[in-house]
Amino acid sequence: MARDPFVVIGGDAAGLSAASKFRRETDREVVVFERGQWISYAHCGEPYFVEGSVERLTDLLSLSPADVAERGIDLRRGHEVVAVSPEDRTVTVRADGNRFDQPYGELLVATGASAATGPFDTTLDGVFTIHGLDSAAAVDAFLSLPGEYDRGRLGDGPVDEARIDHNAALDPPERAAIVGGGYVGVEMAEALTARGLDVHLFQRTDHVLDPFGAAVGERVESHLADRDVAVHTGRPVGELLGDDRVEAVAYDGERLPVDMAVIGIGVEPNAGFLDGTGVERGPKGAIRTDDYGRTSLPAVYAAGDVATARHAVTGEQTWIPLGLTANRAGRAIGATVAGDPTPVGDVAGTAVVKAFDLECGRVGFIDETAAEDAGFDPASATITAGSRSGYYPGGDETSVTLVADRTTGRVLGGAIAGRDRAAIRIDTLATAIESDLTVDELERLDLAYAPPFSPVWDPVLVAAKVLNGRLDD
C-alpha cells in the first residue's frame, strides 16, 4: 500500500517551497490545502503596489496554480483545514460547505500569520490592514475617485470583486492615520504620501522601527518629517472613531480628523486550529519547532510565519516571522520529508526597510535590556561615518549601532541607517553574528574599500573600532 501523502496546510512561501522541493526529490504525493484563492504572493511588495511602483497586483505573484500543477503538486484552493488529529494522522478539511478527512503521512503547518488589529474597529470603511493581496487591492481601489478605478491595476487574479467594488465607490481619502510605526507603517507612510495623502504616523513607543534601536528610529523620524509625514511618537492611538466610515483617531486625549486609517501593529500566528492537539507553543503562541522544523507532534512540521525558529545568538527558539525564513524552512522540510534531513537554519532577526530614500537594516540584539534578559552583559556604540571616501561625491553619513557582550566580546547585534547602500551592509553584520565573531575579529575583517563604495574604514569597521575601545575599558 502506498504511504499517505505529504500534506501541506498553506499555499504561500513556506508551504509551496516545501511542496516544490519535496516533488523535486521524490515521486510521492503531496497535497497543499490553501484556504484562500491567492497562492505564492509577495506580502512585502504590497506597500509598493499601493505606492504605484509595482504596476499590477499580479506582479506580486511568484507561482501560478498552473506552475504549481506542473511541479506535480496537488493544490486545492478554497480548502480550509479546521482540525488536525495527530492520533489518526488526519486533517479535517472544509471546502464548498463540506467537510472531509484527509490522512497524511507527514504534515506541514504553513498557515502563516494574520495582521493583528488590537482594539481597533476594522469594520469601518477606510480602515485597512496590509496583509494579503485583497487588502492591498482594496486600498488601491479606495484611493481612486468613485467610478474611476483602473481595474487594469489588478491584473488577472482571483481578486475579491465585491471588496473592490465597495471601496472603489467610496470617496477617496485626504488624510490618513497610520497606526504603528513598524515596517508596514513606515512603508505605507511612504506609499500614501506618494499617492498624495496627508499622512500621520502614530507610534506607541518612543521611536518608530523599534527593533532597529533609537539611533535608526530618530533618523527615520526626521527623514519622514522632511517628506511631510507627521510623526507622532510616544502617542498610542486609543480608538478609531466613526459611524460607517472612519472619521478620526483618538489618542492621548486628542482627536485628529482622518478619513483613512491603516493598522500596522504586527502579526499573529494562524495556529488556532491546532488548539486541543497539545502541540507545543513558543513565543506569541507560535508553533514550537526544532532544528529540522519538527513540532512536538509526531510527523508534524511547521514553517514560516506560524512557527518558531532558532535564534542564531541565543540558540533559543524565537518567533521572528520574515520571508526568507519561511522560504528556507519550507525548502528544508521538503527535503527532510523526502528523505534528506536538512536543518532549517537559524534566524538572526535580519531585516531591512526603506523610508523614502533612507535605507535601514538591523540584526540580532539591539535593545540592551533584551540582551540582558538573554543572559548577556551588553555594551553598545553608535557612530556615524561616511559611506564613501570624503572626496568622492554621492556619499552619505551612515549611522551604525553595534552591540556586543562584554564578557566574551561577541557581537550580539547591530543596526545601520543611511542613504547610500546602507541597508545591504547589514548582511556583513548578519554574517559576523551567525559566525560568532567577536568585536575584535569584526574590527580586523578585510572589508572592501574603493572611493565610490566605502572609505578606507567602512562604517561597520568604525563602529567595531569604537565599541572595541569601549570593551577594553
Place this chain on the structure above:
Amino acid sequence: MARDPFVVIGGDAAGLSAASKFRRETDREVVVFERGQWISYAHCGEPYFVEGSVERLTDLLSLSPADVAERGIDLRRGHEVVAVSPEDRTVTVRADGNRFDQPYGELLVATGASAATGPFDTTLDGVFTIHGLDSAAAVDAFLSLPGEYDRGRLGDGPVDEARIDHNAALDPPERAAIVGGGYVGVEMAEALTARGLDVHLFQRTDHVLDPFGAAVGERVESHLADRDVAVHTGRPVGELLGDDRVEAVAYDGERLPVDMAVIGIGVEPNAGFLDGTGVERGPKGAIRTDDYGRTSLPAVYAAGDVATARHAVTGEQTWIPLGLTANRAGRAIGATVAGDPTPVGDVAGTAVVKAFDLECGRVGFIDETAAEDAGFDPASATITAGSRSGYYPGGDETSVTLVADRTTGRVLGGAIAGRDRAAIRIDTLATAIESDLTVDELERLDLAYAPPFSPVWDPVLVAAKVLNGRLDD
C-alpha cells in the same frame, strides 16, 4: 637615558597610521621620514581626480603636515632613507644633499610600492603611470589645451610645478592606449572617456580584471564596450613607439596610433634600500612579516604595500597591496610598539572596483588553479540573479561566482558584478571567508530581504545553493 625614537620610513597610510596610534598611546618620540613632499594621500582617488568627479587634487589628502605636527609626530619630508643597519639600529638618511644616521629604538618600513613600468619607455611625453598625486596632476595638465590649464584644480599643495608646466604646454591627446586591464586600467578607461578621449584598453590575458575571474571580466568588457571603450583582450602590448612623444602602441604585429598611453601593469614594493640587510622576503620581493608586522630583523616592522600579510584562506604570507591593509597594519604596529601587542589582521584579497556604473567585487581564491596550488580541491559555480524582487523597479542582474573546497566545503573565494549595490555585497563573502564558513553555512545565513534591496534569496545565497548542490554530487 631616553630610548631611541620609533622611526617610521614613509609618510602615507601605513606610516602615519602607525605614528598617530603610537602617539595616542605614549609620550615617546616618533620620527617619520618621507622622501617626497606629499603625505597621507588617497592613491585610489587619483583616477577620479582625472575624471573630474574630484574637484581638487588636494581633496585627496587626509592629513596636512600641520595635522601631523599637532599629533606630536616629528615629520621630515624630503628625507629619503637609503640604508638600514640592523646591527647599529640606525637608518641612513639623505636630505638636501646631506646624509646622516638616525638611531631607532624600533623601525617601521612603510615605503609603499611604485608603479611597475615593464619594458615601456616612460620618458616619452604622453606616457604616464597613475601612482602618486604628481602623476595624476601631470595627466590632468596634459589633458588641457596649451596655456589653458586651470591650476585651481591643484589646490594648495607641494605639486611638481615643472612637470605641470611641461605637460600643460603639450597638445592634448585624442586617443589613449591603456596598457593593463587591472583596477587602474579600468578606472582610467572610465576617466579618460569622461574627458572625451577615444580609449583603447589592452589586456595581456583573456580577461580584464583578471583577479575577479572570467565571469566578471566578460561582463566588464561588454560594459566598457557599451561605453565606447575599445577593449583588446589577449593582446599584450609589446612597445610604445615615438620619438619625443608617444605615437603608437605596437601589439601582436599590429600598430595603433595613439597620442597618450597609461601604464597600469601593477606595482612593485619599494624595498630595494634593504638589500644587504638580510631581511626575509616574501612573494614579489615584499618584506616578509608575521602576525604582528615584525620582519626577520630585530625591532624592525613593515606594513602596507611594501609588506606581506597573512592570507585568511591559506594562513600563508601573501602580497596583496591594498589601502585598508596598510591603514590597519600601521595602526596595529603603532599600538604594538607603544606596548599593546596587536595583530595586524589577515588579508582576504577583498577588492571592489567600478567600470562606469557596473560594480565589481572579489575576495579570496577565484582562480581554480591558484586554489589547487594552495592545496585545495576547488569547485565553483557562477550564477546570475536579480538584485531586487523581480516586481520592484531598478534592480539589475547580479553575477556571483563562488569557489569552495570539495573536501571541507569551505568557501574559498567569490566575485560579484552588477549595477545595483553589487560591489558592497562582497563584504558578506569576505566575512564568511574570514569566518571559515562552509557553503552549507553560507546557504543558510539569515541575510536581508526587502523588495528594494534584495529578492528573498539574495544572489549570494543563490550562488551558495547552486554550488552546494554541485558539492553534493
